[in-house]
Amino acid sequence: MEGSESERVFDMFNLNPQLFINEVRNAVDDTVDGAFEFYREKALAVLGNASKDEANELNKGVSSISRMIQEVLDRRLDMWEKYCLHGCFVVPQGFSLPKADKSDGTLMDVDVLFDADLDVQLDSLREKLFLVKPFLYQLHFEIILMMFLDILCCFFHADKEATELRNKLQLLEKQSVLSHKRAEYVNKAVQLLEENSLPDMFQEMQMTAAELREKIENLMVKRTSEIRQDKIERLHDMDGHTFMHQRKGFSRTEFKDILAFVADMKSI
Numbered sequence: 413m414e415g416s417e418s419e420r421v422f423d424m425f426n427l428n429p430q431l432f433i434n435e436v437r438n439a440v441d442d443t444v445d446g447a448f449e450f451y452r453e454k455a456l457a458v459l460g461n462a463s464k465d466e467a468n469e470l471n472k473g474v475s476s477i478s479r480m481i482q483e484v485l486d487r488r489l490d491m492w493e494k495y496c497l498h499g500c501f502v503v504p505q506g507f508s509l510p511k512a513d514k515s516d517g518t519l520m521d522v523d524v525l526f527d528a529d530l531d532v533q534l535d536s537l538r539e540k541l542f543l544v545k546p547f548l549y550q551l552h553f554e555i556i557l558m559m560f561l562d563i564l565c566c567f568f569h570a571d572k573e574a575t576e577l578r579n580k581l582q583l584l585e586k587q588s589v590l591s592h593k594r595a596e597y598v599n600k601a602v603q604l605l606e607e608n609s610l611p612d613m614f615q616e617m618q619m620t621a622a623e624l625r626e627k628i629e630n631l632m633v634k635r636t637s638e639i640r641q642d643k644i645e646r647l648h649d650m651d652g653h654t655f656m657h658q659r660k661g662f663s664r665t666e667f668k669d670i671l672a673f674v675a676d677m678k679s680i
Contacts, residue, residue, distance in 0.1 A: 418503045425534060429501035432541065433493050440485060448478045 422428060452474045459466060 421503050422501070427501075427538075429497060433496055437489055437493070440489065441482075444478070444482060444485065448474060 452471065455470055455474065456462060456467065459470065462470070
């Protein structure tokens with residue numbers, strides 16, 4: 413049956429299938445929007461004192477999930493709308509409106525032509541339509557609620573993983589700081605080596621060794637001379653007490669010479 417004639421039939425019986433379908437779809441959209449708004453508020457409450465950036469990221473995530481679910485619902489509602497228009501709200505073949513009585517130019521009494529069984533069926537259909545509407549609301553609400561529960565579980569699981577990743581990141585930051593400090597120490601050591609070149613250090617060590625060798629040789633010469641002089645004196649000295657006294661320590665070495673030698677050794 414043509415669309416215009418079908419519309420006249422539904423208008424005659426005070427039915428508007430497209431209006432009913434639009435109301436159902438609007439109700440589903442309102443339910444989805446309200447559910448996601450509730451989810452957004454609860455998610456912010458879970459975060460606590462969230463910063464502005466964190467709140468923006470949360471809103472982006474919720475909006476992305478909302479669009480994803482809305483796309484799935486729209487596809488299914490499109491299929492449901494086609495089923496309703498082509499399966500539920502179909503005018504039977506051969507159905508015709510009451511025709512006007514041309515003898516007196518007035519329409520025949522429509523109520524006289526009505527079939528009692530048809531009236532009962534139409535009333536039953538109206539009741540079913542009114543009963544189906546809240547059922548659809550409840551069904552879609554339960555489906556969306558189940559989706560939200562799954563999303564919340566995923567959210568808490570992701571929050572736990574985020575905490576673990578945050579702890580690992582802090583540990584890596586500490587290790588990075590330690591590595592940076594070690595690198596600074598190595599760079600300082602390299603800088604000192606570059607400032608004090610190895611040839612200069614070797615030359616300084618050679619000079620110090622030469623000075624030490626010279627002082628030791630002078631001391632040995634002085635000590636040898638003192639020993640020789642001591643032997644000569646002992647040969648001419650027949651006093652045994654004096655002999656024993658002179659054999660102890662440095663007989664000819666003065667105390668200031670010993671102090672000078674010790675100072676030279678410390679300065680090396």
